[in-house]
Structure formats: structure tokens, C-alpha cells
Amino acid sequence: MPGPLDGVKVVDFTEIIAGPLAGRLLADLGADVIKVEPPWGEPWRLTQKFTATESRTFMTYNRGKRSLPLDLTKDGAADILKRLVPEMDIALVNFRPDVAAKLGVDYETLSGINPRLIYCELTAYGREGPDADRPGYDMIVQGMTGMVSSETKTLDGVPSWVWSSPLVDTSAGICMAWTVCAALYARERTGVGQKIETSLLASALSLMGARFLHVENLDKETREKTIEQLETMRADGATYDEMVAVSPGSRRREHHGNLYYRVYYTKDAPIGIGALSNPLRRRLLDVLGLTDDGLEPGWDPTTPESRAYGQALEKRAEELIAAKPSAEWLQIFEDAAIPAGPVRFIEELFEDPQVVANGLVTEVEHVQEGKVKMVGPMAHFRGTVPTSPKASPALGQHAAEILEGLGFSKQEVDGWRDDGVIG
Helix, strand or coil, X not given: CCCCCCCCEEEECCCXXXXXXHHHHHHHCCCEEEXXXXXXXXXXXXXXXXXXXXXXXXXXXXXXXXXEEECCCCHHHHHHHHHHHHHXXXXXXXXXXXXXXXXXXXXXXXXXXXXXXXXXXXXXXXXXXXXXXXXXXXXXXXXXXXXXXXXXXXXXCEECCCCCCCHHHHHHHHHHHHHHHHHXXXXXXXXXXXXXXXXXXXXXXXXXXXXXXXXXXXXXXXXXXXXXXXXXXXXXXXXXXXXXXXXXXXXXXXXXXXXXXXXEECCCCEEEEECCCHHHHHHHHHHHCCCCHHHCCCCCCXXXXXXXXXXXXXXXHHHHHCCCCHHHHHHHHHHCCCXXXXXXXXXXXXXXXXXXXXXXXXXXXXXXXXXXXXXXXXXXXXXXXXXXXXXXXXXXXXXXXXXXXXXXXXXXXXHHHHHCCEC
């Protein structure tokens, strides 16, 4: 049986990470995804590239698609879109609103060609408000939404953003894929397509979890006081670290030490321990031969004495765990049913038994570069099983195939290629 999105056709006008990831996720589920990119290739082909048009970043976010290089600024492109778009179920777009209109891929234009089209638009900050037309990227939105200040990490006094993984882009791509699937279901019931709007801003705030929560009875006075303090401190030239210190939302909540949910260094390697319920915490204490007055009723963790007690307890736990190797500790924690795991390096994961056993490493054959290993599908369907993922497309690999499939002649395709309309 084919994948759950078998027969669904997607035109993907997106670039960089978030939008392309959405297209990749749909392709993983069996959709036919046509990647429309400039004749010279989208920008991510040219980042960390190892050939003129291939890069690790492009391969990561564009597997399973077909490539149609198309210069949307040329007249011939509109003729191609008029024949392509009626065949599509979904359009993915992540340009600024004004750019989409200039290129003729805005919702009004495409839905006019195909009223059943599901059009998903990702912008940086949303369609409304003073920042609506501004460009934005993952790192900038992290700063604007409090994610950077919540991490409280600085380098020489300068805030450090979460750079090891594109958290905002990734969550936005998942959001796009999730919402178009919901819209497909709605169209099955109503027969009507629709426009979906989402943003990096929305994804970043969603990632903030309970930090972006205001309980009026508890938080109103504190929030107003903090805003007033921050405005005064900025005017007085306070440092970033000084401002973080007055923001409850940008500090981790007061903890009774950090004993239960953290990375420890054993005798030979780091391990992570997660004990987030009282039964787990007490089991961890039993294993370590410790007691913690902070778990008892009536304990106030905010007093200087309580904080000193918690820090001393944490230091003692560190000393105990540092006395044995990681393998021994991991076995002890497994026997006690305490969640724990090793801290691994990326290079080790391609052969990791757990990763491999769950199909989270897939091997694809790239038309130019040969064998490529990468992350497998995020979910596995046991009824409508998609075929194995295919590699990302070489630039223009499918141009003739797509256009001739739309009924254009070889002469028309060659003419567009000569005119620079297609790559």
C-alpha cells in the first residue's frame, strides 16, 4: 500500500530551512513534491557546498523532491505556472509578502488559477503588525522572542543564541507540514482550498513553553516592575548580564540545586540523568545514599540558607558520580529504573544500535554524489507505508520530465532553456 499522501502534489517555492523541511516531510509521506528554484539554484545549494550546486544543507532539507529550476521574473514562467498550478494540491511559500506578489506566487494569483489549492505561507513575523514586511531568520527571531535571554548564555558579555540546531526553522517546517495535512482533510469535507499563514515568530514563542505564560494574579505586578526596571537599566547603560538578573522570565526558576535533571561527569565520560518526578528523585537519592530536605513539605528554596544547602548537596552528588565509570552508573540507573543515558557525538550515531533499529538512519542514492546517509523519517506508518526516501534532486534533474508531463513540447522546453526561463 502506498504512503498516506500518495497522489498528493506539492509545488515548493521555498528556500533555506523551514519551508524546504515542510516539503521534505510531505515527500517522506508519499507526496510528489516539485521544488521550484532559480536556474542557478536556491541559496542553500551554495552554503557548505562541495560541488558547484550541491551542499550538505540542501541535501538535508530537500530529499525526495523533483527539481524545476524556473526564473519567476521572466515572462515564460507565468505560462508554466498556469499549467502547473492546476495540477497541484499544495503550494509552500516562504518569501516576504511583497516578494511573493512580485514573483507571481502570492495566494491571490495562485488560488485564482486553482481555487482548490492549499496555500501555506511562512513569513518571519506574521502578516500583520509593524514588522510584517521585514525579513527575518532563526537567530534574529530567537533574540526577539526571549529565547536568547532565557538561555542566559554570554560570551564576553554578548548574548549567545542557540546555534547548534535551527530550532525555530525546524519547528516552523513541522508546523507547515502539519497544517497543510489538516487543510487537506478539511478540503475532503468541503471541497474548498484555503490559505494558511504561519511564522517563525509563532514557532519561536511556541517553543518557549511555560516561559511564555502570564497568570494575571501571580505575574502582573512582577512583569510590570520588570519592564520598568529594564527600561531604566537600558537608559543607564547596564550590561546584558545585569539585565538578565532582574528578569524572572529570563532566568531559570529558583531550583533547589540542580541535582535531578542535568549532565554529570563520571570517572570517564559525561552522562545525562532525568528525574522529574518525586518518586524518581527519591530513587536517585537512594542510589546515591543521599537525603534532600528540599523534598519535604514547607521547604522554602529561596532563602540564602536553602540555596547554600542545595549547592552543597549538588556538589556531593557530583563527587559521588565522578567516582565510577559511565558504564557502571548507567547499569545502576537502569536497574533502579532511573532515566539516564550517555552523551554521544554525532559521528557515533550512524551506527548506534537504537538509532539504526528504529529506521532513523536512511541511505539514499544521489544521482551525482552516490551514497548518502541521513536521518530517516520521523514517523513510521504501519498501514499506509511510504516507499523509502529518495535523495535530494540535482539542479534541474527533473525539469524536462515535469514540463513534458504538463504537455509542453520538447521545442518549448528547449526554447525556455535557451531564454534562461528554466535551468
